[in-house]
Amino acid sequence: MTVSPSPAQAAPDLIARFTDLLGPVGVLVDATDTASFCTDWRDLYHGRALAVLRPANTAELAAIVRLCNEHDVPMVPQGGNTSMVGGATPDGSGREVVICLTRMNRVRAIDPADLTMEVEAGVTLKAAQDAAREAGFMLPLSISSEGSAQMGGVLATNAGGNNTLRYGNARELTLGVEAVMPDGSVFHGLRRLRKDNTGYALRQLLIGSEGTLGIITTAIIQLHPQPRAIEAALCAVDDADAALKLLGLLRARDPALVQAFEFMSGTGMDLVTSLIAGTTVPLGERAPAYVLVELATPRPDADLREYTEEVLGEALEEGIITDAVIAESEGQRAGLWKLREEHAEAQRRAGASVKNDVSVPVTHVPELIRRATAACAALIPGIRPAPFGHMGDGNIHFNLVQPEGMDPAAFLARSHDIMDTVAGIVKDLDGSFSAEHGVGQLKPYMMPAWRGGAELAAMRHIKAALDPKDLMNPGKVLPPAQPGA
Amino acid sequence: MTVSPSPAQAAPDLIARFTDLLGPVGVLVDATDTASFCTDWRDLYHGRALAVLRPANTAELAAIVRLCNEHDVPMVPQGGNTSMVGGATPDGSGREVVICLTRMNRVRAIDPADLTMEVEAGVTLKAAQDAAREAGFMLPLSISSEGSAQMGGVLATNAGGNNTLRYGNARELTLGVEAVMPDGSVFHGLRRLRKDNTGYALRQLLIGSEGTLGIITTAIIQLHPQPRAIEAALCAVDDADAALKLLGLLRARDPALVQAFEFMSGTGMDLVTSLIAGTTVPLGERAPAYVLVELATPRPDADLREYTEEVLGEALEEGIITDAVIAESEGQRAGLWKLREEHAEAQRRAGASVKNDVSVPVTHVPELIRRATAACAALIPGIRPAPFGHMGDGNIHFNLVQPEGMDPAAFLARSHDIMDTVAGIVKDLDGSFSAEHGVGQLKPYMMPAWRGGAELAAMRHIKAALDPKDLMNPGKVLPPAQPGA
Incomplete structure (x- = not known):
């Protein structure tokens, strides 16, 4: 029915073989069906795909990767398609297949004694959080796209979020992974060992590699007990130096209690309160800057409220903060977080x-x-x-x-x-040009200046060693090699 | 003076060039001087070395690695020479040089606001712990060889120890590393970022690679505040199932408090108390098994004693443990730990x-x-x-x-x-044949059966990509390739 020939028409035999392996439900070729997989949600990139392949399990995934490898078909792994940097969008050639992990969406097990969860790549972060909560635990990783972002992508991009200072990034929460390597072999690393010094850390290499070294199929995630007490406070400070002192004070007392520590400028706060309905800063005077602190503990008898009052009292006395309010209810806590979360929207409106x-x-x-x-x-x-x-x-x-x-x-x-x-x-200041979002296809050009020399050379060597045909998410993370380099 | 020709006599030009680069203090060639570097402390391996090279800084190290690479000289990195698996001992060929990091032994900086420490590879773990303590912090990594083991080796082997369940292994405590790669280039990864998603995790790959992919020169280590309260308790249990239940109870309440959880069999305890002078089990009756629990917190107002009594009381009531004693003093705490620490010695005497x-x-x-x-x-x-x-x-x-x-x-x-x-x-049971000690030259033969298939293949590809001449700690970690494999 479509006038321009679809990429799939160029390779009917290959499509038939994909269909043999996955069944009709596993292969999308019509442009109407594949369109949403070929554009990133920021609408920065618009590609085409030979097909969208949707394996139902690791064996099917391995089979299609082997077939792609055999026929030199480039593969673009995709989960919830929430990349900020075009990390999961195919190029415009129509030669690439998108491999969509959405059908591999089981929470396989939760081990309450070991505080671990086994999840497949296509489970959304939100669904994984919910499953943990229903079992009485917490998956302490939270990002704004969690309703759509899937665990495979969360791990492939080493997602961060609000609670990294307490619980780490996705990397620190992952005990084991299973992955299909670029040649279609399966890395059986689905271990849940806290100690295992038997060779190179392939799990660590796959995490954060943005699908360029293999496709994570399943992971063992470390859970935590749910907090039994949470206290949120908004503090007024004169500047970021004072905020840093407050962080030092809180960490010196007990870093395990500090679940979030979010800075906001006075300018940003003004934009929020003037442009977002229903927001007010519940403090006496306008301050040059603010910190939203969240303390939490699973201890049933922790007196966290008293602790929070004490430590903020000390910070006031020492002149580190100029004012503070502690949320008195869940509603007030949500109100404080709204001030932080509406920053992006307020800036958009400004x-x-x-x-x-x-x-x-x-x-x-x-x-x-x-x-x-x-x-x-x-x-x-x-x-x-x-x-x-x-x-x-x-x-x-x-x-x-x-x-x-x-x-x-x-x-x-x-x-x-x-x-x-x-x-x-x-x-x-020895920082990073991409703290959370990764490199994708938006930022590879920055790699030589920021991660050049021996570092980029080693990355290129590893990529060439594990994916010699450059078929696994090509064009992402690493910039094209310079002629003669 | 020595009758048999030393390996160095075979390559006088090379030795002269090493001496040009490092000065006479940096090059040991006499068999008397090199002997202690050529034997592991377990006395399992006895090798020979062309020379022992002792660079004073990263530039010197990079220069000798480049020279070795140029002349195809295999290199064996060595720190405190405390490997349990012959990981730092040269082979018997006399062709290898030992590269000893001992002279790179500065604690460069401690950042109290960021809770980080910058240490060179040759600093002993004990010296690093002491420096952290003097600055008011804790480096929460403790192993029995800490007086000799050096940070370079601690990281290269991803050391574990007693407190892994709370603070992680060496890997989890390391924010950044600098390393000299097999070709003599320098990986400038001495970053101290909690979030940095800019390419492959080379730091993670180097940690635990046992010196086969590069030589770590310097690291940024995450510190913790010192505990302000510690409670140690010895609990009697009927079996390991009961011990597991106790662990679950403690973790469900607050995993951040559980600093150590050590199991001991009744048989092992009998050996200790009968063969080691001055040891007694301060409990009423002999039990089938024991657990030594240590809880700790930096919180100044934590009522940890009361908490410990409560949770152990609950465990008694529920029949999870049959008896318990909480140490009333530092001396009693040391006495409980002595029961645990003398297990190896008691077994030797038995x-x-x-x-x-x-x-x-x-x-x-x-x-x-x-x-x-x-x-x-x-x-x-x-x-x-x-x-x-x-x-x-x-x-x-x-x-x-x-x-x-x-x-x-x-x-x-x-x-x-x-x-x-x-x-x-x-x-x-999906376990590991080497939890803490690594692979070295003692256990590569186990790799194919335990980490074979895609995993070992990927490790071999990575090794060949980063060290194509196989000059960096050859014969360690990876088994020799099978003909035709």
Whole structure:
């Protein structure tokens, strides 16, 4: 019915063999069916696919990877398709297949004595969290896309989120993985051992490799008991240096209690309260900056409220914070988090903005904010820097909103100047150009300058060793090799 | 003066060039000087070295690695020479150089706000712990060789120890590493970022690779605040199932408090109290098994004593434990730990014994103990299984003492039968043949059966990609390739 020939028409034999392996339900070729798999949700990339393959289990996945390898068909693994950097979108050639893990969506087991969960790649993070909670535990990984993002992608990109400072990234929560390697062989690493020193850490290599070294099919995830007490507090501070002191005070007492430590600028908070209905800052005066602290413990008898009052009282006395409010109810706690979570939306409503998902060593966060604020103001007078985010793990969303009244297009025309300015300071502070979102196809060009020399060379050697035909998510993570390099 | 020609005499030019690079203090060639570097401390391996090279910094190390690479000289990195598996001992060819990191022994910095420490490879674990303590923090990694073991080796072997269940292995405590790669290039990965998703996890690959992929020169280590309260308790239990229930109870309440959870058999405890002077079990009756629990917290106001009494009271009421004693003083706590730490010495005094450093998923520990005990008793009537160790992370030292009165040599002649019997059960329970000690040159032969297929193939590909001449600690970790494989 479609006029332009679909890529699949070019390779009918191959499609027939995929269908033999997966059944009709496992193979999508019609452009109408494949369209949503060929575009990323940020709408940055628009590709085409020879087919979308949907294996139901590891054996089927291994079979199609072997077939692709045999016929030099490039493969793009995809889960919930929530990449921020085009990491799961095929190119425009129509030669690539998208391998969609959505049908492998079982929570296989939860072991309450061992605090572990075995989940397949296609389970959404939200479904995994829910299954853990129903069993009385917590999967302490939370990101804004959790309703759609699937565990395979969560692991392949080493997802982070709000609670990294307490529980680590996806990497630290993963005890074992099973994966199909680029040649279609199966890495049987679905172990749940806390100690196992028997050779190279393949699990670690696969985690964060963004599907370029293999496709994770199943994982063993470390659970935690659910907190029995949670206290959230919003603190007013004079600047990021004071916020850092507050973090030091909390960690010196007990880092195990600090579940979130989110920084917000006064500018960002003003945008939220002026542009988002139903938000107010429940503190006396407007402050130059704020910290949302969340303390939590599974201890049934922890007196966490008293502890929180004590430590914030001490911070007030020492002049580290100038004001603070502790949520008195779940509703109030949600209200404090709303102030933080609406930052992105408020910035959107304020006009054009430029985003930077960067990280630096935690102690350098104040310097990052100070220097990048000054540098951007010098670049574009009236620019509104509104840095916010996971200060407790050094990951700041250094976002900049256009000056009031400026033409948005004129502001966005300066995007690269702004990003380069921020990146230069982040690099000078030994930071990262991609704290959480990975490299995908958006940022490989940054790799030589940031991770060059022996590091990029080793990555290239590993890629060539494990995927000599460059069939596994090609064009992602690593930049094209320079001629002669 | 020596009669047999030293290996160095065969390559005088090379030695001269090493000396140019490192100075005379950096190059040992005389057999008297090199002897201690050519034997492992268990006295299992006796090699020879072309020279022992002692670089003073990363630049010197990189220069000698480049020179070795150029001249096809195999390199054996060595720190405190405390490997249990011959991981740092050269072969008998006299062609290899030992690269000793001892002179790179500075604690470069401690960042109290970020809770991190920057240490060079040659710093002993003990010196690193002491430096952290003096700065008011804790480096929560403790192994029995810590007075000699150096940080480079600790990381290269992903060391574990008593506190893994709370703080993780060396891997989980390491934020960044610098390393010299097999070609002499330097991997500048000395980052201290909690979030950094920019390509493959080279740091993770180097950690645990036992010096076969590169030489770690410096690391950023995560510190913790010192505990302000510690409670140790010895609990009597009927069996390992009961011990597992106790672990579950403690973790469900607050896993962050459980710093150690050590299992001991009644048999093992009998050996300690009968053979080690000054040891007694401070409980009413002899029990079939024991658990040494240590709870700790940095919280100043934690009421940890009351908490410990409560939770052990609950365990008594529920019949999980049959008796318990909480240490009333530092001296009593040391006394409880002595019961645990003297297990190896008591077994030595009881005659010949066979050791197995294995791990299984925590929930399988009771089954491991039950099945391996029965299987070994069937193999050799009267054998005395005395399993003990880190039950909280699934790592059991499944040691077996000879029957009373049996000829030790006759018992040891059955070593391999015993080890194979235990290994077969561990494998059946998805465990590991080397929980903490690594592979070295003692255990590569086990890799094909335990980590074969796609896993070993990927390891070989990675090794060949990063060290194509096989010059970096050859013969360690990976078994020789089979002809045609």
